[in-house]
Every structure is written in C-alpha cells, then in structure tokens.
Amino acid sequence: MSNTSNRKQAIVIGGGIAGLTTCYRLVTKSAERGIPLNVKLLEAGDRVGGAICTSKQDGYVIEHGPDVFLSTKPWAKALSEELGIADQFLGTNPMERRSFVLHKGRLHPVPDGFYLMAPASFLPFVKTPIFSWHGKLRMALDWVIPRRRKDTDESLESFITRRLGKEAFTRIAQPMIGGIYTADGKDLSLKATMPQFLGMEKQHRSIIKALVARKKESQGGASGTSGPRYSMFLSFKSGMQTLTDTLAERLPDDCIQLGTKVSRLDYRSQVEAQPKSRSIGEEKWHVHLANGEQMEGDLVCVALPAYRAAGLVETVAPSLSGSLASIPYASSAIVNLAFRRSDIEHPLNGMGFVVPAIEERSIIGCTFSSVKFAGRAPEDYALLRAYVGGTGSRGEMYFQRPESEIVESVLRELHGLLGLKGDPQLALVYKHPNAMAQYHLGHLDLVAEIEAQARKLPGFALAGNAYRGIGIPDCINSGEQAASLLLEQGLK
C-alpha cells in the first residue's frame, strides 16, 4: 500500500466534520497553490459525518446528533456558502423563540431577555417563579459586586455563583450550559467555554449591565446575529447531514476509505520498510490499520476524539499521548419521538425545555424539533427530541441503560411534563459514547501544551472537538487550521 508516484501523500484519520473539512481544504488549497498532493480520508465506520447524522423516515427529518449550528461563528456559514448550499439554510422558527425550564416539576418560560445566566430585562425577571425573592436580590447584587482581580482560570459554577448567586447557577445556567456541553459547570473552564462572560466582567464589571448594554446596542441596529439574512441558529432544510454529505461529494472519487480503523502511527525512515526502493533517510508517516495493513504518508492529520488520538501516537510521541489522554469526554443519547399533535396536551409554544440537575430527572432536556424547524414532521404530527446522559454518575447510569429502557424512562418523563396521551408513532435512540469533549479548568493551557508537542512532529496536525471549541463551526475551523498547518509546514 505504498505511494509510488512523486505526489506527496496526505492521510486524514477520522471522517467527522473536522476530518472532512481538513480533506476538503487540503484538496482545494493544494490545487490553488499547484502542490501535487493525494489526499486520503480513513474512517473506521461505514459512513462519514461522525456525530452529525440525519435520517428521513415517514415524512420526518430526524437529527440523531447536532441539530443546529451557530451563524455568529463564521466558519460553518462561510464553508456552506463556498459549497453552494447556503440556499438550503433553515433558520429557527421566528414565532416561537422562547425556551422553558423545569422548576419544581413544572415547565416555566425562561424570562424574556435572559441570556444563559443573567437577565437583560427587568419585568420578566421580576415576575418569573423560577427564582426565589432571595435569589433575585442576590442576582441583582451583580450590579455592584467588584471585578475579580486574579486572571487565573475559574470554573463556570464559581464564576456564576460569585457574580449572580447559587440560584442563577442551579436553576438556569447549569441546565442551559449543561445542555450545550453535556457537562458539569463545577469542572468547566470559563475561559475555554464562555470567554464572552469573562470579557463582560472585564469591560462592564457587571454581567447584567453588560447584557443590558448589548440589548440596547442590538435594538439600535446591531442585530446580535451575523447579519440580516440569517438567523443566529441555522440548520439545513434536509438536516445537518447536508453539510457532511456535500463535503464528502466534493472530495476526489478515491479519497474516502470507509471501514478503515487506524490503530497506530509511527514516523520512521523508509529504508526500514523498503530497503531497495527509497533513499536512506527519507522519513514517512506509517499508518497502521487495525486489519494489519500499513499506509505511508508525508502528512498526517488526526481528526479523532483526543483519547483515540492518544492511542495512535502513544509510541511516536508518548508525552503528547499523555496530554491528549487527559482530556475527559462525556456520553449522551438522543431520543427522537414522534406523536400525533393531538396526542400532546402542551401547546409546544417554544423551542423546547431544559432540566436542572436539582430536579433529578432522567432527561437533561427536550427540543420540540417540529416547532423549532419547519418541515421536520408531517402536518398534524410533532417530532420531539430528548437528551439523556451527561457527566456525573446519574447521567452515565441513564446513558448505559438498554435503548428500550431509555425510551421507557423518557416517555415517563414526557407524559408528566407535556401531557402525552397515546404511544409514539416512532421512537429512535442514538447513543454517542464519549463524544463530547469536556473543557475542564486549565483546558486552554493543556491545549497550548498539546499544540506545542504536536508541532514537534513533522507534517503532523490535530483537528476535532477536543481543542478550541466543540461546536460545528469550531470543528470546521480546526480542520481548516490543520490543513493550513500541513500545507505550510509539511511541504516546506
């Protein structure tokens, strides 16, 4: 399986959005710059897309992984425009922007103007039953509490509790941020996950003050979204897989190799492998496959979860491997359920709801998919999407259950909360084991160390959700950065 032509060979390992983007950029940039380069994508599974997975069934468009991307981070939007699929963008329903939060067994709207952890509007905040009077007064103290002097990393829980009090964390920020990161706020690094709030404290001292200023600004014309054409949260008419399918279609015919699990990498002189065919000293990456075969590459990008990347580089870079292995991951399961609309008593007048850990439920949230996006369910039917799992023993316990038990427990919860009457028309569970990187305290320092160690390896790059952002736009950015690094450093 050696590359006999004069063209350089790049091998990208992992066919999620990060790996696909890396391949696409290697192909487009090398063509633009006239660099002769073969690109191979090795994917262990029988499909590309990784966590991104959409299926269609009985008139439903069903998301088994992510269902949306942020248009305020430029990379996913820009890539879609370049691929010519921006005409398929689908914004969230502008009529039903609200979300609910579970509080003492009942769903309450998140107060208008509330942003993740703090209010920007006075009246809806004062009226909401989600917080006690004591909790509301404590949140208001944010207006006068001085800035933190130290510049060391701080956990989200510590930051929110310090500025806005415990209720702000347990009753709303924990479930909302937990929903994004499937994580526990006591471990999450503020700098790595929500640096905008750190910036708000630095600039305005008070988070509430900063949010009020931001609201005024957006009312004055700066929309807070990425522009007049797009909603802040976007998907595609046929689902998120449109993006990964299109990327895969745009790669050269023989680029993607499915069912190809990589077990180990090493970097050594060609002379050891083929004494007669190469000059002594010409070094290559050797990609060892799980089936015993080997491939050679001049450039390698590992676009896998960090713990898998750690296994691949264990012999070639033990210290890098150790650092990669120290990034923790969480598991989650997505449960899609379809009902006749008349079998749900709740008006479904919102995007969905989140569940604080203190409510001790088996689900961490639920999206009303057919309300959030048009065309996700046939008329007179509703598609719901519940989330199970996350960090902590409780989340892990629910995640580990057999699929039938997960459906049963989700249905039990939703019966009580949404007033379900009949059985679901469709119930599908999709498990994502150890798919969500957890950015714990000190994460950015750890990533800087990983990047420094990775730079020592010639023609080598890392990409994926473990490093500088878990969202789809960030993973795309990581793939683009990896491709640039390989082209600039690897082909010197």
Ligand SMILES: Cc1cc2nc3c(=O)[nH]c(=O)nc-3n(C[C@H](O)[C@H](O)[C@H](O)COP(=O)(O)OP(=O)(O)OC[C@H]3O[C@@H](n4cnc5c(N)ncnc54)[C@H](O)[C@@H]3O)c2cc1C
């Ligand atoms: C349930 C869930 C919901 C999410 N929701 C959102 C959302 O709404 N919006 C958003 O922006 N982000 C969301 N995210 C985050 C985002 O989807 C992911 O961070 C991103 O898709 C990860 O892409 P990736 O390429 O880094 O990794 P992955 O998608 O995990 O891809 C890695 C690929 O590598 C392959 N692989 C693994 N081991 C090997 C090996 N040894 N050899 C070869 N191939 C291998 C795997 O099969 C997989 O295809 C969500 C994530 C999850 C799990």
